Amino acid sequence: MTAATGSGARDEHVIVVGAGLVGSLLACYLGRRGYAVDVYERRPDPRSTEAERGRSINLALSERGLDALRRIDQVETVMAPALPMHGRAIHGQDGSVTFQSYSAHGDRAINSIGRGALNETLLDAAEATPGVRLHFSTRIAAYDLPTNTLTVEQEGEQVPVSGDIVLASDGFGSVVRQSLESLGRVSVVTDMLDFGYKELTIPAVDGDFALDPDALHIWPRGASMMIALPNPDKSFTCTLFWPKTGEGSFDAFITQQDIIEHFTSVYPDAFPLMPSLVADFQYNPVGLLATVHSDPWQVDGKVGLIGDAAHAILPFFGQGANCGFEDVVELDRCLAEVGDDWALALPMYQERRRVNAEAIAQLAKENFVEMRDKVGSKTFLATRKLEHALEKLLPGTYLSRYEMVSFTTIPYSEVIERSRNQQRLLAVATGGAVLAMATFATTVLRRLTGADDE
Numbered sequence: 001m002t003a004a005t006g007s008g009a010r011d012e013h014v015i016v017v018g019a020g021l022v023g024s025l026l027a028c029y030l031g032r033r034g035y036a037v038d039v040y041e042r043r044p045d046p047r048s049t050e051a052e053r054g055r056s057i058n059l060a061l062s063e064r065g066l067d068a069l070r071r072i073d074q075v076e077t078v079m080a081p082a083l084p085m086h087g088r089a090i091h092g093q094d095g096s097v098t099f100q101s102y103s104a105h106g107d108r109a110i111n112s113i114g115r116g117a118l119n120e121t122l123l124d125a126a127e128a129t130p131g132v133r134l135h136f137s138t139r140i141a142a143y144d145l146p147t148n149t150l151t152v153e154q155e156g157e158q159v160p161v162s163g164d165i166v167l168a169s170d171g172f173g174s175v176v177r178q179s180l181e182s183l184g185r186v187s188v189v190t191d192m193l194d195f196g197y198k199e200l201t202i203p204a205v206d207g208d209f210a211l212d213p214d215a216l217h218i219w220p221r222g223a224s225m226m227i228a229l230p231n232p233d234k235s236f237t238c239t240l241f242w243p244k245t246g247e248g249s250f251d252a253f254i255t256q257q258d259i260i261e262h263f264t265s266v267y268p269d270a271f272p273l274m275p276s277l278v279a280d281f282q283y284n285p286v287g288l289l290a291t292v293h294s295d296p297w298q299v300d301g302k303v304g305l306i307g308d309a310a311h312a313i314l315p316f317f318g319q320g321a322n323c324g325f326e327d328v329v330e331l332d333r334c335l336a337e338v339g340d341d342w343a344l345a346l347p348m349y350q351e352r353r354r355v356n357a358e359a360i361a362q363l364a365k366e367n368f369v370e371m372r373d374k375v376g377s378k379t380f381l382a383t384r385k386l387e388h389a390l391e392k393l394l395p396g397t398y399l400s401r402y403e404m405v406s407f408t409t410i411p412y413s414e415v416i417e418r419s420r421n422q423q424r425l426l427a428v429a430t431g432g433a434v435l436a437m438a439t440f441a442t443t444v445l446r447r448l449t450g451a452d453d454e
């Protein structure tokens with residue numbers, strides 16, 4: 001196969017494996033830098049085919065993702081159909097609903113975006129970028145490191161394709177990463193979660209949203225949870241996060257009666273809004289959830305891993321794609337800083353991003369416990385109120401962890417550091433307040449009992 005012609009500004013021919021969210025954005029950035037880019041995607045062109053049933057339909061896009069899109073003038077197109085969600089709506093098992101705003105002033109929102117629409121916008125943008133060529137229905141079957149050659153499968157044929165640089169954005173099960181792992185050049189630890197996910201639907205009712213569209217809805221149930229995000233067609237996509245086996249797992253509810261009984265008692269307000277519940281539950285697949293830690297992310301300055309291929313994380317902070325988009329921005333920044341010397345840029349990109357991917361992986365894991373267990377508790381609500389009060393009192397100085405992750409581009413590793421320091425301050429302040437109250441109470445008590453007169 002021949003290489004893309006490129007805009008002619010750079011000598012290197014870059015191959016991108018995978019035209020998912022990160023690969024298509026990456027192609028836009030590289031094309032704009034003047035590279036000839038060939039992108040190989042195993043699926044057919046999603047712009048001319050139907051979406052797969054039951055695979056994560058929408059996702060939450062926040063500041064990091066928007067920042068990456070802004071830099072290539074795509075934010076307006078992407079955001080046109082987006083639905084802002086200004087807070088969480090917590091659904092109790094008694095049918096109660098409590099709204100918690102994400103930011104102190106209630107003005108900041110994360111955005112529900114159709115995954116397919118986002119991918120298609122980025123594919124359009126990549127295709128319109130001089131130097132970028134997209135190849136669909138082309139699966140990469142193998143990768144050879146010494147020659148930087150990929151084996152492309154297309155219509156039963158296997159064709160070798162070489163590039164000066166290979167960038168793997170082929171997701172969680174990356175073939176390129178596996179190949180580097182088998183050579184002992186990359187070490188990979190896959191941390192599988194005991195929970196899986198399944199998607200269900202709440203359709204529009206009389207042409208309108210059945211729930212508040214301005215919120216990310218959560219049904220926290222201790223050992224499991226359900227969430228729902230709004231779609232432009234006024235439906236909601238619900239995602240169950242349940243144990244894979246044992247009590248309360250997907251396997252535990254097989255018959256129509258089991259499913260209906262469970263949803264009536266555990267999700268009483270959602271159940272009547274889900275007319276296709278039984279069919280969705282029985283036929284939609286259970287997706288796997290895992291964290292992938294790989295090291296290094298590049299080999300010999302000629303092949304690199306990016307997005308989920310480098311660092312799949314759990315979805316509980318809504319940051320996987322946002323983080324992958326930040327990878328692209330950072331790689332572009334590194335190339336600019338070293339005059340497009342890939343042998344310098346790839347190690348620099350890895351050095352700067354790996355620590356941050358590890359940080360968001362940890363935060364995402366912690367957020368699962370928060371979402372399924374704590375968000376409904378009085379202590380959590382009180383802490384959020386206190387945090388919002390501090391954010392108003394100390395604007396720009398005190399920022400909650402959620403705010404830093406979702407509404408800024410503060411590196412994730414710094415978010416951990418800063419929120420640790422803030423927690424310490426909060427503990428001291430709370431301790432101080434408790435001490436002051438105790439002293440006050442003792443004084444009043446002594447006065448009332450006349451103990452002061454002794």
Ligand SMILES: Cc1cc2nc3c(=O)[nH]c(=O)nc-3n(C[C@H](O)[C@H](O)[C@H](O)COP(=O)(O)OP(=O)(O)OC[C@H]3O[C@@H](n4cnc5c(N)ncnc54)[C@H](O)[C@@H]3O)c2cc1C
Pocket residue numbers: 017018019020021022023040041042043056058059060061138139140141169170171172173174175197239287306307308309315317318319320321322323324
């Ligand atoms: C339930 C769930 C909810 C999520 N919610 C959010 C959210 O709210 N916000 C957020 O930011 N992130 C979210 N994520 C994470 C997000 O979906 C991923 O981080 C993101 O899709 C990663 O993009 P990627 O391009 O790196 O990988 P992928 O999206 O997996 O894309 C990889 C691409 O490579 C192609 N490919 C794979 N193998 C080959 C091959 N051998 N040859 C050619 N092509 C290949 C695939 O077909 C695919 O198109 C969620 C994930 C899940 C599972």
